[in-house]
Amino acid sequence: MARPSAPSSSTFSVIGADVAIKGDVSASSELHVDGRIEGDIACESLVQGESSVIEGAISAETARLAGKVSGSITARQLVVLKSARVEGDVHYDALTIEQGAQVEGRFAHRMPSQRSTDKPAAPVASDDGEPKLTLAT
Template structure:
């Protein structure tokens, strides 16, 4: 399944429920439900979307429910997001009102301390109003 197509954007509609892991080289927009891990270049999650599994992306913009760890270079957590799981990031923006149950760690700290015993040093953090 390593076929390359000209499509650079994939959409999983709100009526779609997927059980299994998703790997995409393209950008991914999820409005439905996914039970499995997601790995993609860029992820946009709609407000009504639910993900139960780990997310790994270069950039992620989350607005729905996530139950699992998140690893992203650039992560935006919108006010409608409800996240349960650890968050690993290079740059992080959290809107006021977002709910996160888990630990935050800069990705450099994750590489140095797999048990998250050392605090992250000078992470980029922006709180949007």
């Protein structure tokens, strides 16, 4: 039986705390990860739970990290919460880091030539070409 398709803006996928995946994960909309992934993740929007572990590269338009990540991260808008532990290089357009978050790696603002040309980028607040870094308290 065919399921009616919902608009991509209202769909999301959840990887529960009891799920472990070995292999790459791709999602066309929002992905919420509470479990463990050993592989690369490519999605529109990533939300990582505090108990989650991701071992692999992350590529997303927006990402909100709260758990452990071992691998490079590329995101247009990235939020690293205080419970997050990141080991790897971070490439971003806009970055917010809560006090207490731990990141071991290099930060690099993405230049226009490094951005994907597959999709038009959504406007970023105060996008004057300068890197945007916000420290949250």
